[in-house]
Amino acid sequence: MAIGQLIKDLRTARGWSQGRLASEINKAFGTTLSREYVSGWERSKVKPGPFYLRCLSAVLDVPLAVLEGEVKRRTFISDVAATAIAPIVASDLLTAGFSARLAGGPSTDDWEAKLAAYGTDYMSMGAADIQRRVSGELVVVQQQLDTPQLWSVASRLMTLYAKTFPGSDGAKAVSWYRMAAKAADESGDQQARVWVRGRAAIALGYEGASLGVADVLADQAMAISNKPSLGLLNAIMGKAHAAAIRGDHDTARKLMDKGRRVFDKAGSYEQTSDYTVPWWRMNVFVSLLAARLGDETTAVEAQETARRELPTTLPRFATHLEMHRGLMLAKSGDREGGRKYAQSALDALPPEKHSLTLRLLMAEVEHS
Template sequence: MAIGDLIRGLREARGWSQGRLASALNDRHGTSLTREYISRWERSKVVPGDFYLACLSSVLDVPLAVLEGEVNRRNFLFNAAATAIAPVVASDLLTSGFAARLQAGPSADDWEGKLSTYGTEYMSLGASDIQRRVSGELVVVQQQLDDPRLWSVASRLMTLYAKTFPGSDGSKAVSWYRMAAKAADESRDEQTRVWVRGRAAIALGYEGASLGVADMLADQAIAISGKRPSLGLLNAIMGKAHAAAIRGDHAQARNLLTDGRRIFDSAASYEQTSDYAVPYWRMNVFTSLLAARLGDEKTAVDAQDAARRELPAELPRFVTHLEMHRGLMLARSGDKAGGVAYARAAMEALPPEKHSLTLRMLMEEIEA
């Protein structure tokens, strides 16, 4: 993909015109670009230099060089850090990156330990804290990609990083999910390739965002796995089920739920508090929202009750998920005001620092 095609795709993902992009660049960075100049970039008549790449990174909130490797990654990181990141933070990131390259960095086993910790912390921490920390880890692991095992680490970190952006923002979350899938392919590990795509599919499907991408990644996971039961395949199937329900294809959604339950019976995990696990309570959270979207009140309530019986006390955010599913059921049954009030009360009962982007998107769905 040429850099011009990439700029156009990111602009269109935001729903911006060329004039709007030019105005955003001019307002934020004091440039004097015109719509025609943006057009010349997109048609590859002119290639933006380092300064304009940094400006584009800041305005579009996407590391363009990293997405497709069209420009030198280290040069781009330096320029982006210089314009879009506070100097102290930029210094820390650059120091970590070069230190990892010069000193070999953490071992593959060390990285697996870090991923396990992040998997647990994601379930209770806020998106901004996770985003800040994982961005630093990505700078470090980027320097160690001579080892295929570390492509597996990088792809899973990218997936987690993508989860800290709203899935409805195609220029952020979706771009990171796509890049995570490519990184997983570099690992040459089937389990990683399936899990990364499946996790992205369930994230987008659960949020009700970018459904075409959710379907695409789910289909890729299914094809790679050959339908061999795994947590990645389970996530893919359930993500595809949510996408079908939102589109109004209730028959397909129900069939996929049946498939998901069958895969869960073979692949369920005993770990209760990790983003890398799908225990009984979490499968019921997936089912609860799906049934609420389908208008199947009995299945939804049964799933909510089953989830509550086993949901760990240290994960109150997921209790809020279940309460908001009830708010969605009320709104879909015709009591929109009651459903919105119920969901808002559930959100307000949860400390603000534990709110997630997914909960906010659920609130928007109920209000709509």
């Protein structure tokens, strides 16, 4: 399959026009791509270069290897149609939801066990796999929203689901984060209300996307409770990243110090769940934040500390740390060296392990 046809198929599967695809790339990467240029790609009049291939990979949520022809494109499209697009509209999902309702559905304890499993799976699985599975769970849980506890479950599932979309796509990721916050409010569970907002804030702040929304959700989390918790920690660090990207370095440093104090009281021992922030993960947050601030000493110290404790089963996070070094190089003035360093780190990670966040980080390095 020619790359032009692949781009067209992926675009139409999302229900986007050529202008919408151009707009999504421009929003995410600060480019000035036109609809006519997208049309040229799709008609095979011009082939997208390496930079735009990475842009397309991020906004269309497709492995770069597919766009570069290393994976058979026709097979990929068939798999997407069978396992990613179809379940969203398939009657099987509706059947599962109503059947669960009629049978009483999973118990609250069952749902909590599912959430714990997803928290672990998220750390190593690709966004598309998580998205497919969680979409089915959301159809089931929405049939059971009779108790505050199940609203809490739904809010955390929504937050996880939102994380599978690019943060720059306000129509998807941001709307799901906002809906998750409302669902948490329905639960009356203060811990859930803080956690879903904090998780959204760190996701958007780390990605450098929708910074205004990151700030709002972080502020809401901090207003709900100032009791040390992982939700509060995520909110503070998300707001710190947003401040650093805007150039407000004093605020970012103050928030980083505040985050460290909260971590001392709320940090977790569990190492491999999205619902936890152990010492190594806190240092991943600090590593990127310090790189954005141009604080090489703090960044390198955080990177070395994170590497000592990072589980070997989570190579994606090791890639994050290496790409932070690339960002540091780029910000110090060696843009080409930083780009090459970050790209080499990304290329060393198997394509199926790539994440939307890593792709956005690569774009940040290239534009530093």
